[in-house]
Amino acid sequence: MSSCGCGSLTQVQPAAPATLSTRITWRDVLGGWRVRWGIGRMSYRIAPGLYRIGQPDSKSPVLVTANYKLTVDAVRRELTGLNVWLLVLDTNGVNVWCAAGKGTFGSAELVRRVEATGLARVVEHRRLVLPQLGAVGVAAHEVKRATGFSVSYGPVRARDIPAYLAAGMRATPEMRRVSFGWKERMVLAPMELVPAWKPALGILAALVALDLVRHRELTPHLAADIVRFFGAILTGGVLVPLLLPWLPSRAFSVKGAVAGALWAAAAAWWLPTGAVEAAGAALLIMAITSYMALNFTGTTTFTTNAGARLEVRRSLAPILVAAGVGAILRVAAAFV
Amino acid sequence: MQYILNGHSLVLDPALCNGCGRCEEVCPHAVFSIVNRKALIARRGNCMECGACRMNCPPGAIQVSSGVGCAAAIIAGMRNKNAGCADACNCG
Ligand code: SF4
Numbered sequence: 001m002s003s004c005g006c007g008s009l010t011q012v013q014p015a016a017p018a019t020l021s022t023r024i025t026w027r028d029v030l031g032g033w034r035v036r037w038g039i040g041r042m043s044y045r046i047a048p049g050l051y052r053i054g055q056p057d058s059k060s061p062v063l064v065t066a067n068y069k070l071t072v073d074a075v076r077r078e079l080t081g082l083n084v085w086l087l088v089l090d091t092n093g094v095n096v097w098c099a100a101g102k103g104t105f106g107s108a109e110l111v112r113r114v115e116a117t118g119l120a121r122v123v124e125h126r127r128l129v130l131p132q133l134g135a136v137g138v139a140a141h142e143v144k145r146a147t148g149f150s151v152s153y154g155p156v157r158a159r160d161i162p163a164y165l166a167a168g169m170r171a172t173p174e175m176r177r178v179s180f181g182w183k184e185r186m187v188l189a190p191m192e193l194v195p196a197w198k199p200a201l202g203i204l205a206a207l208v209a210l211d212l213v214r215h216r217e218l219t220p221h222l223a224a225d226i227v228r229f230f231g232a233i234l235t236g237g238v239l240v241p242l243l244l245p246w247l248p249s250r251a252f253s254v255k256g257a258v259a260g261a262l263w264a265a266a267a268a269w270w271l272p273t274g275a276v277e278a279a280g281a282a283l284l285i286m287a288i289t290s291y292m293a294l295n296f297t298g299t300t301t302f303t304t305n306a307g308a309r310l311e312v313r314r315s316l317a318p319i320l321v322a323a324g325v326g327a328i329l330r331v332a333a334a335f336v
Numbered sequence: 337m338q339y340i341l342n343g344h345s346l347v348l349d350p351a352l353c354n355g356c357g358r359c360e361e362v363c364p365h366a367v368f369s370i371v372n373r374k375a376l377i378a379r380r381g382n383c384m385e386c387g388a389c390r391m392n393c394p395p396g397a398i399q400v401s402s403g404v405g406c407a408a409a410i411i412a413g414m415r416n417k418n419a420g421c422a423d424a425c426n427c428g
């Protein structure tokens with residue numbers, strides 16, 4: 001198959017499921033890195049269908065996953081040494097969590113894929129193991145009614161699959177909880193930085209223009225602005241996710257504004273300027289970090305839709321006002 | 337960690353519950369406990385309103401208004417009625 005960039009996989013026929021290696025190559029690593037940083041397409045898929053991992057037989061467990069390549073990579077790496085079937089659903093190359101929210105990782109696709117692969121003739125048992133986060137899109141009782149296969153929800157994380165299978169398909173409460181540790185937050189940080197590039201170029205152009213209009217040449221003022229501004233983006237995109245549990249308030253916009261105020265204070269100390277310029281820069285920095293933090297809500301595992309709506313309603317106006325007043329003060333400071 | 341309005345819309349009808357335990361199995365935040373063969377909302381404040389429990393409750397004893405807790409998607413929706421999560425998030 002060509003779209004996944006790994007020539008060794010072939011489209012699966014119901015009679016002859018392809019074998020997936022449990023080894024991750026440098027190509028897989030590089031591909032994953034490119035997807036996270038948004039180089040090329042966001043979706044990164046393998047062909048849906050039934051795959052072998054190791055040498056499964058008619059009694060081997062059937063694991064179900066999405067056709068997002070990073071998910072399949074994570075699963076097959078953790079399955080080293082096991083013999084299982086992997087049923088890959090067509091989620092348009094989207095991961096389990098997002099696809100389940102959209103319904104593409106759902107009962108209908110699961111029923112369709114079980115039938116299309118002739119799974120009932122491949123295995124004797126009637127049990128499917130789904131990642132727990134897939135439960136948002138799949139109704140176990142409907143799948144049972146339509147296919148005869150009962151659904152067990154396995155662990156949230158792929159690395160717990162071997163222990164879950166070894167324990168006779170029983171998940172510990174630990175395996176069922178979603179965690180959101182600093183490593184997970186850091187893996188997701190680039191997702192926040194990538195969309196910031198385009199607006200960043202626009203603001204950079206405005207800063208250069210301001211300096212040229214005011215001084216007719218590029219001055220140290222521009223360098224100070226650039227430091228303050230890129231510091232704000234790194235604060236919103238990296239520092240806020242990293243310090244998330246320790247920043248005050250439940251509202252992400254407030255967490256972002258607090259982190260922004262810290263950076264503004266550090267910048268004012270490091271690059272002393274007049275009071276008006278410092279105030280304008282601080283407001284602009286806080287507007288940027290607050291807005292970026294607000295956008296991080298979509299990446300976390302505990303925000304609710306109703307809460308995010310409320311927060312957007314309450315925080316958007318203050319952010320826009322801070323940005324507007326900050327811009328006016330910053331421009332005024334250049335001319336007084 | 338908790339967010340604003342966690343578990344606000346989660347409703348359980350004990351009369352319909354048959355104690356099958358699915359809600360406890362699917363919940364990624366351990367919101368439910370099964371006590372005396374009935375589900376109980378034990379940790380409402382942890383609920384992120386994902387909807388997995390409602391989806392998998394065979395007798396339909398659970399109601400929750402679910403949706404993505406994603407500000408970018410909500411802002412995109414305000415600007416353009418047709419914009420979905422996919423357009424705003426890096427969700428795919
Ligand atoms: S899934 Fe529904 S019926 Fe089963 S225990 Fe939970 S509330 Fe009760």
Ligand code: SF4
Nearest residue numbers: 363383384386387389
């Ligand atoms: S909506 Fe999700 S987080 Fe809330 S109780 Fe149901 S399964 Fe748990």
